[in-house]
Amino acid sequence: MTVVTERPGQDQLDQVVRRLRTVLTEEQILTSRTDRYNRARVPAPFPVHRWAERVPDLAVLPTSTEQVAQVITIANELRVPIVPRDGGTGLTDGAVPLRGGIVLDVKRMNQIHQLDLENRTVTVGTGINMLKLNEELGRHGLIYPDDPASYPCSLVGGRIGTSGWSLIGARYGHTRDLVLSFDHVLPTGEVLHVGDGIGHKISKSSSGYQLKHLFMGHQGTLGVATRATLKLYPKPEAELSPFWAFDNYDDAYRCVGALARAGVATFAGAVLFDEWKVAYLRRDDEAYIPQPKDVRALVCAVMYGYEDEVRPAGRRLFKIAKEHGARYLGDEISEGDWAARHDRYATPLHGRTRDGQVVPMSWHCEDAAINYTRLPAVTKAWHEIVAELRRKTDLFDDWGMFAYTSSDTGVDYLTEIDIGIWEQQLNDDAWAEWVQTKRQIAAVALAHDGSISACHGSCREGEVDLVPDELGRGYQLMLDLKRAVDPNNIMNPGKYLLDAAYADDPLAALDALRGRTSHE
Ligand SMILES: Cc1cc2nc3c(=O)[nH]c(=O)nc-3n(C[C@H](O)[C@H](O)[C@H](O)COP(=O)(O)OP(=O)(O)OC[C@H]3O[C@@H](n4cnc5c(N)ncnc54)[C@H](O)[C@@H]3O)c2cc1C
Structure with a gap:
């Protein structure tokens, strides 16, 4: 059999369903139109008349690493594409099946397996979301501080698959820093553990290649993360999120730079809103309290920590803001707006x-x-x-x-x-x-x-098609790695132009793919 280049045929699909029935129960294999369409949609806009192109042939709901490994082994043997899907909130179409096949939905792997209060870690199934996890951790005065705007609906596995970015990453780090290690099923169905070294709870090792980073941000093209061990912090006692108004962009720009460079230990992030954004918020965004017309730019700074750290740090940042011509918008707007950070763009627009x-x-x-x-x-x-x-x-x-x-x-x-x-x-x-x-x-x-x-x-x-320009020789190494790890191109085929990896002349194939993409 050859590597995957197109949608599977009906024979292949019948065979795959027969084989899946030997490892999953009937209700873990979804073939109805509704179930398949439900797993085709993602938030990024796409022409409605072309939605059918992105519908999987079936979806599966495994409950353990072993079941994921069995499903992937079958898909690999039968050369049926397989696409991991967690929350389905990704904004680069990563969970969209471009060649049909199986969507592997990990939402049933949402257990908290081990909470280690002494080492400050938690081990979870990658189908859990941060909201649910933090509800449980809060009972112990702890927090897992991966805080994207999609906090209530993106899941730990999708955070790994995208190498996510957190709104409070300047204080606690982003997903790559907060995930210590995870079990990972390769496209051949083999299971390995990746982290710093081989330990589950090691935050820094110099032993061998740093494989954890290779298996993060690959958009499901190199396998599936099934169980992850995460770093925990004390739940912050204080949160300060002052919003300041400016009558021009330049002052706001200089202010945000000065705030970020101040080296305040509790600093969790700063945001600059430009004139267009302020106008849009005034006009159309119900999550915000509209600002008067003389407000042309906004800056917000966020601090997290203990009261006796955050308050003095706040005074320092207020002083910097004042020196740059900022007008404080008051506690109510500041707290309310920061509290609304997970709602923005999540509602119909x-x-x-x-x-x-x-x-x-x-x-x-x-x-x-x-x-x-x-x-x-x-x-x-x-x-x-x-x-x-x-x-x-x-x-x-x-x-x-x-x-x-x-x-x-x-x-x-x-x-x-x-x-x-x-x-x-x-x-x-x-x-x-x-x-x-x-x-x-x-x-x-x-x-x-x-x-x-x-x-x-x-x-x-x-x-x-610009990614090879961005990564240069590194992109060619990506092609080599993809072919080595996924010899049959079953994991999320068609993403990142990685089909080129399987051609006799990968660079010529890449040129052809980019030419086609750039003329579509
Ligand atoms: C309103 C809104 C706000 C957002 N804000 C942010 C933000 O602040 N920061 C940010 O980083 N992103 C943000 N995003 C984008 C999105 O939420 C993130 O990319 C998130 O990490 C995706 O997680 P998910 O569980 O929805 O993954 P999915 O969309 O299901 O999958 C994302 C990718 O990871 C792969 N994948 C899924 N599960 C696994 C797994 N178990 N193992 C390996 N690969 C897997 C998929 O195949 C896909 O390629 C936002 C999205 C929305 C809609």
Whole structure:
């Protein structure tokens, strides 16, 4: 049998279902249209008339690492594609099956297996979400501080599969720092444990290659994480999240840089909202308290820790903000807005056409990693690109930008432009226009020495063909690794142009794939 390049045929599917019945119960194998469509959708906009292209042939609900290994072994033997899905909230279409096959839904693996209060770790099934986990940990005065805006609905396995980014990462680190180790099922069905060294609870080892990082952020192309051991912290006693208003972007930009560089130990992050974002919030976002028209930019800083650390640190940051012309918005708005951080974009959304008509829109979130010094230039270039798109077609709206510190030194920012897309109206021409715009936006990030994605990954049309440019020789190594780890291309085939790995001449195949992508 050859490697996977297309959707499985009916014979293959009948055979796979027969084999799955030998390792799973009937109710763990889902073949109905509803069950399959439910696992085809992800939040990032895509033309409605093409949804059927992304529907899996079946879904499975394993309950243990052993069952995951058995399912993958069968899929590998029969060359049926398999795509891991956790919360399905990923914004780069990672959990979308591009070649049909099996969606492996890990939500039933949501147990807390071991809470180790002395070593401050918890071992969980990767189908658990952070909200549920933290409810339990809170009883012990502890917290697992991976805090994405998708906190209530993304799951630990998806955080591993994307190498997620946390809103309070400057204080506690991001998913890669907080996950100590995990059990991982390879595309051949073998199970290995990856972490720092082989220990389950080791946070720093120099023994051998650092495989933990290889098996994070791969978007399900290298296997499935099934059980993870996570680092825990004391639940913070105090949380301070002052919001400040500015009458111009430049002062706000200088202020956010100064706050991030201040070296305050409890600093968990700072956010810069540009003029477009403030205008959008005033106009259309129900989660916010609208700011008056003279407010042209906002900055928020967040501190987490004990009361006697956070209050003095807060005074220091307030002083810095004042020196940069900030106006404090008061406790109520500051606390309320920070508390709403998990609600933003999780509800049905609307945007505006050029003539101000209110229409239903879905959310595209660009999430480049950009150095502080490049933020103004990237901000300007991105808004110009979106303005040009809006001149050509009426299905898109510019919802403004955030820039959010990724680290405690303020070196780089998750730089987000939010674009409303009237998904139901997307025809092939509008989609092609969007893909071209998306490519221009990603190219700006690279031209400014940034990364296409700080957060979600870069698998979508309009960005994926730039990934080899971003990674250079490293991308060729990715092709070699993919072929070595997944010899039959069964894990999430079609993502990251990795099909090229299986061609006799991978680089020629890559050129062909990129050519096709760039002309779609
Ligand atoms: C409203 C909203 C806000 C968001 N805010 C943030 C944010 O602040 N920070 C951030 O990082 N992201 C954010 N995201 C994006 C998304 O929530 C993250 O990418 C998240 O990590 C995905 O987790 P999930 O459980 O939904 O994974 P899924 O979407 O199910 O999967 C994501 C990828 O990981 C793979 N995968 C899934 N499970 C496993 C597994 N067990 N082992 C290996 N691979 C696996 C999938 O195949 C896919 O490629 C946001 C999304 C939304 C909708």
